[in-house]
Amino acid sequence: MSVSISKGLVRVGSSLARFVKSPNFSAFDGTKPKIAVIHFTYGGSALSSAQWFTRADVESPVSAHVVIDRDGTIIQCVSFEDRAWHAGKSSWRNRHGKHLSGLNNHSFGIELANWGPLVKTVSGWKSHSGVPIADPVLAEHKNGNPSGAGGDIGWEPYPEAQVNAAAALVRALASTYGVDEIVGHDDIAPTRKWDPGPAFDMAAFRIAVFGGTRGADTDNVLTVSVDEGLNLRNGPGQHFASQTLLPAGTRLRPEQRQGRWLYVTVLKENGSPLSSGWVHEAYVA
Numbered sequence: 001m002s003v004s005i006s007k008g009l010v011r012v013g014s015s016l017a018r019f020v021k022s023p024n025f026s027a028f029d030g031t032k033p034k035i036a037v038i039h040f041t042y043g044g045s046a047l048s049s050a051q052w053f054t055r056a057d058v059e060s061p062v063s064a065h066v067v068i069d070r071d072g073t074i075i076q077c078v079s080f081e082d083r084a085w086h087a088g089k090s091s092w093r094n095r096h097g098k099h100l101s102g103l104n105n106h107s108f109g110i111e112l113a114n115w116g117p118l119v120k121t122v123s124g125w126k127s128h129s130g131v132p133i134a135d136p137v138l139a140e141h142k143n144g145n146p147s148g149a150g151g152d153i154g155w156e157p158y159p160e161a162q163v164n165a166a167a168a169l170v171r172a173l174a175s176t177y178g179v180d181e182i183v184g185h186d187d188i189a190p191t192r193k194w195d196p197g198p199a200f201d202m203a204a205f206r207i208a209v210f211g212g213t214r215g216a217d218t219d220n221v222l223t224v225s226v227d228e229g230l231n232l233r234n235g236p237g238q239h240f241a242s243q244t245l246l247p248a249g250t251r252l253r254p255e256q257r258q259g260r261w262l263y264v265t266v267l268k269e270n271g272s273p274l275s276s277g278w279v280h281e282a283y284v285a
């Protein structure tokens, strides 16, 4: 499938993709987004999610640039020239080492129609709305399952046609806008979000888009880079009390930014969260 983008609009072959216009967008704040954020809709058809994005009269109006159906059909909701509202409170250290927060201003949002985490019933795995899913991916989410329960749970698989369409679209974003990084919503908002989740093979997807060895890419983890250690503070400033002195090499996951201060989750050896607080970005790498 040949996917291209001109004047912010997706073309598949020579035809414009269906456009279900969302009113939920704003202007990019002078930035040129270089990141694609992958989501699942937690819903049924792509059209049903696109129609949800037309709602401005809800408590938290949201949108994405596109929704891709399970059969690979692309529905556009927001022009790529505009900022969609898909990421919420989020942060990411990009592949050039810069700490970004509020990813709507730095990224394009790609939703994949998918039910996400499934519910186990006596008649098998079902979506939260009761749709049976025959061959779920069984896995534990890397950030912990949404329910908080440990161990493998069912997740709706992503069909090949859908993943291929998403890869073709991100390649078009790369050639049109220079997108050079792909992340999951669960990478940039790890305490709130589980999409696209373990059923989405991010490493294979990055390689499908960028080729080579880009599967590994960055993992949004910082380390304390000063030998004398770094204070973990209760607020974003030196006048806030220090909770503890983090030894050199301590791994931290950035959650949000305020000026040059980062709110971080301190990670244990196995990557699970230990505590949270503020550190100055000059002392992490």
Ligand SMILES: [Zn+2]
Residues within 6 Å of the ligand: 038, 039, 040, 086, 185, 193, 195
């Ligand atoms: Zn999401």
